[in-house]
Amino acid sequence: MLNRRDFLKSAAVAAAGTGALPGLIGNAMAATAKARHHVVIVGGGYGGATAAKYLRMWGKGAVDVTLIERNTSFVSCPISNLVIGGVKQIEDITVSYDNLKSKWGVKLITDEATAIDLDKKTVTTAKHGAIAWDRLILSPGIDLLPGRIGGLEGNQERIPHAWKAGPQTVLLRKQLEAMPDGGVFAMHIPRAPYRCPPGPYERACLVANYLREAKPKSKVLVLDANGEIQSKKALFTQAFERYGALIEYVPNSALQSVDATTLTAELEFDSIKADVLNVIPPMRAGNIAATTGLPLVNDAWVDVDWLTLEAKGLPGVHVLGDALFPAPAMPKSGHMANQHAKVAAAAILNLFEGLPPNPTPVVMNTCYSFVDSKNVIHVASVHQFDAAKKQPMPVEGAGGVSAMANDLEGKSALAWARNIWADMLA
Known part of the structure; x- marks a missing residue:
């Protein structure tokens, strides 16, 4: 203790x-x-x-x-993109609440x-x-607010978000497995702020990693409502470039509506048809x-x-x-x-x-992002309460980002997950 x-x-x-x-x-x-x-x-x-x-x-x-x-068990959003990319199973990111009850005396009501x-x-x-x-x-x-995108409300089994770890994570993985070689996996990122700023870009990398190995004629199309990558920009840009034609990144792509029957995304000036359409709604x-x-x-x-x-x-x-x-x-x-x-x-x-x-x-915050099954990048920050501004402010010189993606950080990322799950639930 x-x-x-x-x-x-x-x-x-x-x-x-x-x-x-x-x-x-x-x-x-x-x-x-x-x-x-x-x-x-x-x-x-x-x-x-x-x-x-x-x-x-x-x-x-x-x-x-x-x-x-x-929920009867905790399912982690961090690390869940590894499930979508076929590196982990949903059981690997699921942890019991039992210790909160038996060890710490918390009364748990499901x-x-x-x-x-x-x-x-x-x-x-x-x-x-x-x-x-x-x-x-x-x-x-x-x-999530699917009603703000025309045609999305009620169709998130056909067009999953997988932005809450659990059944949707498994659903998106199954859709990806069923996609034909040569197909298009299109995902849409909402305007910031949203949960987990680097998460969509990590997902794009892990989907591309899977496609490179299993369906190399396919493509990941990243439709970003924001004007640029929202976290670890230089590092994700490098990662996207290493995937070559497998990933196409399109900023300033505000989504207007979707067609769940044809899996079509309607943008302001374009119409995109996909084989798998992954829309993360506003939240x-x-x-x-x-x-x-x-x-x-x-x-x-x-x-x-x-x-x-x-x-x-x-x-x-x-x-x-x-x-x-x-x-x-x-x-x-x-x-x-x-x-x-x-x-x-x-x-x-x-x-x-x-x-x-x-x-x-x-x-303090540390956020790891996988760019393939083993190599990882991170961003870390420290925030000190500022009495004059009445809010936490970033501490200058503390934290930072990776110099480059590497497999040692991949081991650290998995250790981070085990440690923080234990901190919460062990």
């Missing part, structure tokens, strides 16, 4: 593994024999599962934690949160009714956050107090991960959601003790 002293000592290893946060806890993490508090968490992804474990661990069992999660009453401090679920909370953590991830904070009346920026992302991760103007309601309106240069990533969870868990425990949150939290 990681105690307060060990946690502070481990801060320096954050970027290499799970990402501990230096100076996070402040001076008040010891549990006391005071009245018990109850934290309810909605969403068991990188943010919610981490928060559940760390509240129990740092609180030394003195805080009751209920985690509401619709259910759907349907409504939140901020006045009564309750979460209503589809099967378990209303659950009361002293503090609430929402880690709902993203909801916003998960529906439970968007419909609860939380403060939204651009009607999409939750605005938070970065010292506690509480929604602006709603004390006691904390929001983590991809659902947030990002601070400058802060990606929507699994690693960052894990870091948000630790900031929130530490702040909540301090607040339960009547103490302020740590005034200078630091969060």
